[in-house]
Amino acid sequence: MAVFSDVQFTPEVSVDALTDSIAKLMLSKPKGIMILCSAQAASWGRDFKQCINGLDVPIFGGVFPGLIIDSRFEPCGILVAGFVSNIQVSVVENVSTSSPFSSNLIPMPSSVNSVMILTDALSRQIDAYLQHVLRFVPESCSVFGGGAGTLEFTPQPCLFSAAGVHQDAMILVEMSTQWDLAVGHGWEVMAGPYLANSTDDNCILELNFEPAAQLYKRVVQEHSELHFDEHDFFDIAKTFPFGLARLDDSVLIRDPLKVEGTGLICAGDVPENTMLYIMCGDADKLILAATGAVRKAVSAFCDTHQVSDCFLFDCVSRQLFLQDEFAKELDLIGSEIARPYRTVGALVLGEIELDQSGILSLHNKTAVAALAQAQSQDAT
Structure with a gap:
């Protein structure tokens, strides 16, 4: 019923x-x-x-x-x-x-x-x-x-x-x-993996021992024609989420919502010392x-x-x-x-x-x- x-x-x-x-x-x-x-x-x-x-x-x-x-x-x-x-x-x-x-x-x-x-x-x-x-x-x-x-x-x-x-x-x-x-979800790997060597619950502080926001912006700009100084952060980030590698070879998607200092606030926690990919998507x-x-x-x-x-x-x-x-x-x-x-x-x-x-x-x-x-x- x-x-x-x-x-x-x-x-x-x-x-x-x-x-x-x-x-x-x-x-x-x-x-x-x-x-x-x-x-x-x-x-x-x-x-x-x-x-x-x-x-x-x-x-x-x-x-x-x-x-x-x-x-x-x-x-x-x-x-x-x-x-x-x-x-x-x-x-x-x-x-x-x-x-x-x-x-x-x-x-x-x-x-x-x-x-x-x-x-x-x-x-x-x-x-x-x-x-x-x-x-x-x-x-x-x-x-x-x-x-x-x-x-x-x-x-x-x-x-x-x-x-x-x-x-x-x-x-x-x-x-x-x-x-x-x-x-x-349908998202695919674009770049990485990168070591999330420093995190604080849902904030990624460092990737590969580099400030997380700095590395993320650089990689996304290298793989696209978009520039963060010309757009609001989430307008670009919504297209390039993180993929958190799991033991069963699946990827858990993490949305970077905003920059806080030199870190990235995500919708959900990112455990320290996990491997992250930067993902991209095709509509179909x-x-x-x-x-x-x-x-x-x-x-x-x-x-x-x-x-x-x-x-x-x-x-x-x-x-x-x-x-x-x-x-x-x-x-x-x-x-x-x-x-x-x-x-x-x-x-x-x-x-x-x-x-x-x-x-x-x-x-x-x-x-x-x-x-x-x-x-x-x-x-x-």
Whole structure:
């Protein structure tokens, strides 16, 4: 059966518009509510808390650079989705400044089949918290999610719960729904590897014993006709991410977001003494990697199941890179989701996925789709 009781979207971003959307959604009698908003909602503060007062269902969500509904990318708006089944929402505060071991998490019951994680993308220690969370997740549980925030890359409130608006936090959403995950990026090696000999969580301080920003800018300019003194840093960096070499020969993508001193701030941690490549991309290969992963996951379903509703967390820098061709990626993914089922999601700053080998990773520049299963007789 469907996961979502109803989905409401409005291009207007205001507390009044949110109130109206929630009122319409409540007619479907949801057992939980997800609220995804574009950047303008980051300033709501107390107004958000007043808007949701009186609701007796769990609430979660966040502020993102863009929204996804079915095969559409919406740069501005509010997307509200209701859940047919019960969900459990918990909030972990002060991710950057508190030890993961002080988070007071408790083991999740065996009835939990999946966990969605939303995190403040600018928080430090995200990877450490993800590894800690994994200790409390039931075996064979699927885990996925993404980083909230805006393209201003400034610390600000960006996550929602029934308690209000949160900054430097992580939200865990426990669900009984079973999801199959599809992950793909399509980026290829351009230069390297380089030794990240000095790092500080999500800041690369030195590459090959040279200031990281200096080496990165030089290499990118040598391989392209772009010059950093003529553009904003991220306008160029979105096209040339880092690739972190892993033991299984795969590459974990890391987005350099901004320069801080002579270092580079990334969306996700970079362990010291790892090897980094500088990557480049081709639009067709990026689209093929993401859509091919979804198609492979769908084809892997047994004959008694079909795809139900879908969560899609697609990196905002993929959209910035693909531009008009991003619509093609959404169309091809959406074509795998047969009506009346829905695709909802957001452009995120970091994508979270627990892979089949049991590694919980924060990706960048990657598409992560969570596909719910439905019995064949329920699909139409």
